[in-house]
Amino acid sequence: MRAGICKLTGQHGIFLKSHIIPAALTRGDKSEPFIEAGNGRPPKRSWNSWFDSELVIQRGEKILTEFDTWAIANMRRARLVWSGWQGSAVLEPSVDFGATHRIIGTPDNFGLHSLRDVDSARLRLFLLSLLWRAAVTRRPEFDDIQIPASDEQRLRRMLLEGRPDPLDFYPITLTQLSTLGPHHNLTPVCRDYDFGPDKDRGLPPAKTFRFYFDGLIATVFLPGYSAAMYEGISAIAVGGKPDRLEVPTIPFANSFQHKNLERVVEEARTNWPEKSERLNMASGRRRPEG
Template identity: 25%
Template structure:
């Protein structure tokens, strides 16, 4: 039962590598109650869905994970720090060593102030990076060039989130009632130019983009900012499908 020794993708050192590293963190599946009674989860192929084809439901045993990509320290310490923090923000898990969060709710958005820009941004970037290095078919559309991969790796490894314009992301909350979006993990899809990627988590959509010029200005505020704010745009189910069509149709 020994672990493989090989080069860890994050620290680039020769280390014993874990047999199981999650690409999409396990807590996103657990906290959002999408595990079925038999511990399978459903996933949908969004590209098929929004192009009008019948929703295809794939069943899988657990979340998406892969072996021999990360060492214990990188998975269990570096990435775990970001994941632990994201749990607090996304699922309201109590924690005494996190600053008090200031929420404001309005019809069109939810804003949270006093967030840790470094940890939360690197959490979301670590998912993009893990998906890009993964060989799992579920992430086949997530292809980053070597330069971007290396820049992301270094940011995640050294804990440097850089500035607002470095690897920006937009956040959307599903405020509608389409169960396809609430309960399923959508297969991440790439924009036509391969310069943007949409990840669909239960109730939350994250749109990674390398060029904010392709986005209408009014959407740009739905980001993580180094002033310690994150804004989520609330969308109805209909608006989400329209967004898919706008971005990927």
């Protein structure tokens, strides 16, 4: 155990092991290891998701744990994550756009999970805490998550004060996988977001960070997006409505998550075929963590 300055509270103390994404949202069958792969690294067995042993001391961990405990319980209650489905394999959307409205360009079975009586501001704070953890950790798996130091400090103060405003500072939307897929983890990635009207006006795509856990995707929009784009996502932005939340849904088979998982598996097979085969035979099934 090492002592140092807590990155959240700024106080000196003994560091505790702290997960970047809560362990409860990153594990499927605890009797089997993950296969960790992707990002140009050879595959290996992993019994735990990513944690940082030099992130927070006891007071800081208590604050993060309070965010995590509340979010896990409420996301499961609202069936926002696979572990809240209680054995179901499919989440029936509140509105099935693909089957009813047939919006041009909308994937089949694209829907909307409409939630009421949800503390969306508190959920935003939890999601901002994931962004802050990923940005300040030194773990190489999170190297894609880079934000200015001034923004790190602003996020830190928001978490300490329990203040989700302003909503246009790293706004967040959610997308939910409406059918079960294999349990797996992927580290957050940086992706471009093409907003149609901006593209038509010759503007560059917005930059986003994409977080994934337990069948739920959180898309964090970085500063620099256009006012028109923010207006376009405001109806589904987390925290935008005090007790309501609208979450688009898409089947796992139609998702970027599925395609990215296949890519990671194929990369491991191609670059490290013998090692990949040994790990897959030992685990009995593939559940990459990348």
